[in-house]
Amino acid sequence: EAQVTQNPRYLITVTGKKLxxxxxxxxxxxxxxxxxxxxxxxxxxxxxxxxxxxxxKGDVPEGYKVSRKEKRNFPLILESPSPNQTSLYFxxxxxxxxxxxxxxxxxxxxxxx
Amino acid sequence: xxxxxxxxGPVTLSxxxxxxxxxxxxxxxxxxLFWYVQYPGEGLQLLLKATKxxxxxSNKGFEATYRKETTSFHLEKGSVQVSDSAxxxxxxxxxxxxxxxxxxxxxxxxIP
Numbered sequence: 001e002a003q004v005t006q007n008p009r010y011l012i013t014v015t016g017k018k019l020x021x022x023x024x025x026x027x028x029x030x031x032x033x034x035x036x037x038x039x040x041x042x043x044x045x046x047x048x049x050x051x052x053x054x055x056x057k058g059d060v061p062e063g064y065k066v067s068r069k070e071k072r073n074f075p076l077i078l079e080s081p082s083p084n085q086t087s088l089y090f091x092x093x094x095x096x097x098x099x100x101x102x103x104x105x106x107x108x109x110x111x112x113x
Numbered sequence: 114x115x116x117x118x119x120x121x122g123p124v125t126l127s128x129x130x131x132x133x134x135x136x137x138x139x140x141x142x143x144x145x146l147f148w149y150v151q152y153p154g155e156g157l158q159l160l161l162k163a164t165k166x167x168x169x170x171s172n173k174g175f176e177a178t179y180r181k182e183t184t185s186f187h188l189e190k191g192s193v194q195v196s197d198s199a200x201x202x203x204x205x206x207x208x209x210x211x212x213x214x215x216x217x218x219x220x221x222x223x224i225p
Binding site: 004033035040041042043044045048058090092098099101102103104105106107 | 144145147149154155156157158159162164202206207208212213214215216217218
């Protein structure tokens with residue numbers, strides 16, 4: 001089954017404790033992206049990747065890191081989480097090109113205390 | 114830069130009513146336009162899209178027409194069901210840099 005898989009789905013952590021949210025897709029998509037969803041702000045892009053070893057900042061990259069060492073994986077790293085990073089995070093992927101459908105994971109709800 | 118504006122506030126309506134959600138955009142060039150839907154507890158999924166001016170996207174009874182002259186992509190459905198209750202996002206994809214910009218979303222609640 002074609003899918004984007006994120007882990008963990010739910011996480012409660014404390015300020016400053018490094019964490020990684022994994023994302024994996026099985027559709028051989030070139031493009032992958034991370035978004036955060038907050039009430040009243042909609043979906044905002046954190047980082048995206050056009051292909052292996054190619055990553056770019058989105059609209060809200062501060063406090064986050066990503067890597068794209070393999071085509072299928074695109075982990076999101078919070079080196080020193082802060083409470084303002086409490087949010088619902090979505091990973092998504094699609095084939096290259098501007099008209100393709102974006103496939104989303106089910107989301108990871110992160111709470112930073 | 115590119116941006117998408119959706120009408121403010123949730124939309125509450127009765128079953129079988131007509132639904133319209135407004136979406137306008139700002140972009141250089143000719144972007145592709147999308148509507149995504151998010152059902153409770155799930156990720157977003159594509160509802161419909163249009164890739165050039167005057168194209169009409171349609172799916173599950175929903176329609177939207179790419180209007181370049183008014184820079185709009187309004188979503189419509191003639192008779193909503195309770196199962197259409199969800200959050201709806203308008204989005205555009207810039208052909209130049211392949212990024213998607215999303216609107217803030219509209220919560221739609223359909224009452225039996």
